[in-house]
Amino acid sequence: MSLVQPNTRPKASQKAPGRRNENNRIYANPLPIIFADEPEHPSVLHKALGLLPGISLTRVLNPHCEGVFDATTRSVWVTDMKHVMTLWQRGFFGKGDLSRSEPSWLARQVNARKQARTGLTSEEVTAKRRAERKQFKLDRARAMAAAAAEAEAAFKEEGRVISTVYAADGTRIIPSAATWKPSQPPQDPVRTPSPAESEDEDDTDVPIENVEHLQLTLSEAFFLLWSLDCLSVTHPETGNALSLTQIWCAFQNAHVPSPSPSPNLDPPERRFDNPFLVNYVAYHHYRSLGWVVKNGIKFCVDYLLYKRGPVFSHAEFAIIVCPVYEDPADQESSPFKLQNASPFSWSWLSTLNRVNAQVQxxxxxxxxxxxxxxxxxxxxxxxxxxxxxxxxxEVIVRRFIPARMRD
Known part of the structure; x- marks a missing residue:
């Protein structure tokens, strides 16, 4: 069953054209594999190589990224920042272990250091605004008292009634919040540096060491190394590259409890309901259809599907992987307790559907x-x-809303 497009809805905000164009340039490639353009004068190169004019000279550029398998977290760690940005900018694979999604920990630390040098923190900005608001109230009360005293004196001496808001030339006597300027600038809050800042005061020019790595799920890592052949996985202890057979065994053994944190490369118990196999089937299915597949634990689902990626728009579909045994006897003898393999209640489904309907x-x-x-x-x-x-x-589940679904 093919996925249907959701109902079109007005978007609350649109990215600035400059930023949108920049994202289109940075994230132009949907996969790590890219195709190089042909030379400007292909006929000359055809003659030099002795090839026929009809043969294409398009080259396939396949990056070689490296990662380390971690059996404890059931993931593959990519530490080289060049490889990290390649995998993220060409398909949005993985997530930063110190970030919500994009590995941006280093950029945040650099911005925080610049903010500490040239500006105030958010708490200091709030204190400064409160001081300005307090000063505005004092100036307004002083102006109101002076205007009232002047009006009373004019009435007693000359019998005239004058305005207590505007002067004779039309200028405003009592300041407003929009046009008020402080008579005396409020004092900036005194910032007391922490002991750590005092010690690092002389080290502000020292480059910050990037301690963040890209964390790939087993499904993402296997898709990159088996389907695209652009990732190699190494052993965490020896540093040697693992073969496809060893990776095939290690990824399945990662779902079997083991007392040792070292990856188990022995042949696993061969079962079709291994969690790695079931999850990868769903992941590969949607990736092969062109969707960007990300983890959906934030919305109580297994996967989220993006049309182009998280930087362009929100996810349009939320996926729940439901394993179905062709032979019920296999489920009874299975050592794995797969999620959503057993029948679930309608209250659970209604709750899940409502959560995702609220986020469209x-x-x-x-x-x-x-x-x-x-x-x-x-x-x-x-x-x-x-x-x-x-x-x-695939089965699409939607809430029934009588006011919108009368037809």
Whole structure:
């Protein structure tokens, strides 16, 4: 079943044209693999290489990124900042471990250092505004008292009634909040540096060490190294690159409790309902359709689907992965307790649907059918070729609103 586009809705805000154009330039490539343009004069190069004019000279540029497998967090860590920005800017893969999404910890620290040098903190700005507001009230009360005294004296001496707001030349006597200027500038709040700032006062020119890394989920890492062949995963202790067979075993063993933090490279117990296999089937399905797939734990779902990426727009779809056993006997004998594999209550579904409806996301239940062991031999699980035996079905869930759905 193909995904339908959600109902069009007016967007509350639009990014500035300059920023939107900059994002289009930075995030122009949807995947790490890019295709180089042909030379300006291909006929000359064809003659030099002895090729026919009809043969294309488009080159495929595939970056080589490196990551370290961490079995404890079930993720792959990318520490090289060049590789980090390549994976983030070309497909929005992973997230910064010290950031909400984009790995921007270093940029935030640099901006904080500049703010400490040239400006005030948010607390100091608030204190300064409160002092200005207090001074405005004092000046206004002083002006009101002076205007009242002048009007009373004019009435007693000359019997004239004068305005207590405007003077004879039309100028305003009592200041307003829009035009008020302080008679005496309020004193800036005294900033007491912390002991850490006092010690680091002389080290402001020392470059900040970037301690953030990009954290890839197992599904993202396997998609990059198996489908795109642009990532290599190394062993955390030896530093040696792992082969595809070793990665295939380690990613499945990561979901099996182990007393050792070292990755288990032994052949796992071959089961079609391994959580890594089920989650990757759903991830690969939507990535192959062109969607940017991100974690959806913030909205109580498994995945969020973006049309282009988080910097362009909000997610349009929220995905719940629901494993379905082709043979119910496999579920009874399974050592894994897959989420959403058992029937859930309507109250839970209504709650989940309401949460995503409030943030204008369409809820999709993605049913991943797990093949029966009696039909498919265990030898198929020795390689990623086993993904051909899974299937994905989608059901869109929407709230019924009588006022909007009368037809």
């Amino acid at each position: 996301k369409t809820l999709i239940m993605s049913y991943v059918t797990i093949p029966a062991r009696s039909r498919v031999s265990d030898a198929v699980l020795s390689s990623p070729a086993c993904f051909n035996h899974y299937s994905v079905r």
